[in-house]
Amino acid sequence: MGEAAISPTIAQLRQAMAKVGANAGGAVPRGNSDAGPGEDGLVPEILAVPASLAELFPWGGLARGSVVAASRTGSLLLSMIAASSGAGAQVAVVGLPRLSMLAAAEMGAELSRIALVADPGPDPLQIATVLLDGMDLVVLNLGGMSVQPSRAKVLAARARRNSAVLLVVDGRWPGAAAHLSARVSGYRTSPTGSVCGYGRIDGWDLSVSLRSRNRPLRHTRFTATDGGRGFDASAPSSPTLNPVVAATGERLCREPESV
Numbered sequence: 001m002g003e004a005a006i007s008p009t010i011a012q013l014r015q016a017m018a019k020v021g022a023n024a025g026g027a028v029p030r031g032n033s034d035a036g037p038g039e040d041g042l043v044p045e046i047l048a049v050p051a052s053l054a055e056l057f058p059w060g061g062l063a064r065g066s067v068v069a070a071s072r073t074g075s076l077l078l079s080m081i082a083a084s085s086g087a088g089a090q091v092a093v094v095g096l097p098r099l100s101m102l103a104a105a106e107m108g109a110e111l112s113r114i115a116l117v118a119d120p121g122p123d124p125l126q127i128a129t130v131l132l133d134g135m136d137l138v139v140l141n142l143g144g145m146s147v148q149p150s151r152a153k154v155l156a157a158r159a160r161r162n163s164a165v166l167l168v169v170d171g172r173w174p175g176a177a178a179h180l181s182a183r184v185s186g187y188r189t190s191p192t193g194s195v196c197g198y199g200r201i202d203g204w205d206l207s208v209s210l211r212s213r214n215r216p217l218r219h220t221r222f223t224a225t226d227g228g229r230g231f232d233a234s235a236p237s238s239p240t241l242n243p244v245v246a247a248t249g250e251r252l253c254r255e256p257e258s259v
Helices: 003-020 051-056 074-086 101-106 124-131 149-161 243-248
Strands: 067-070 091-094 114-117 137-141 165-169 178-191 199-212 215-225
Touching: 003 124, 051 199, 051 215, 067 074, 067 149, 074 091, 074 101, 074 137, 074 165, 074 178, 074 199, 091 124, 101 114, 114 124, 124 137, 124 149, 149 165
Parallel strands: 067 165, 067 178, 091 114, 091 137, 137 165
Antiparallel strands: 178 199, 199 215
């Protein structure tokens, strides 16, 4: 399917971005003045990230004009979307129809600043190219795609030209400035009684790491609460259960590791 077949979608995107207007936001003070300049010798403007993740990034946030690859962890993506839109950035989410905007709102997202493209059609990269002309942050699901270096360079140049950030998930992107990954390291429960193994899972611990150019691998950990109510790295621990164990009520549990 060629460009003519998806041109109506592109036209709709351009109209939507025109309504949003040219007021870009989301820039926040640089959180790490010791990080030094980027590859071009300049210290970049950044987009906001959750406070518990800021320490991972060289300048305390997502550097404008960059491409970042991330694991497809819903809590991680929602937290990034919430932090950026909540700070004033215009955000587009492409190819992630099951990502809960209710949860994003409960994390502090400004929904009026978020555009959703649930089905980008046969060429999501072209849709992302258009969105990079008017949005501050574009979250793009690659759907397992391995992007050719030539196309990756085109989109990276578009992001750089427009001082936008392209956050790609679930695929291979050559030349990404950073790789952000997260995995569930434990679950938190609200016990329904004194018997170990019975209760409701109301949160989970995420171990997050960032690998970027010319910088050692960095790690942090924070807790996501049920319903997307937020992230709190200092939240008190409660007994941690395997979700299958919690569902079956087996008497198997362990004390949590220190946070």
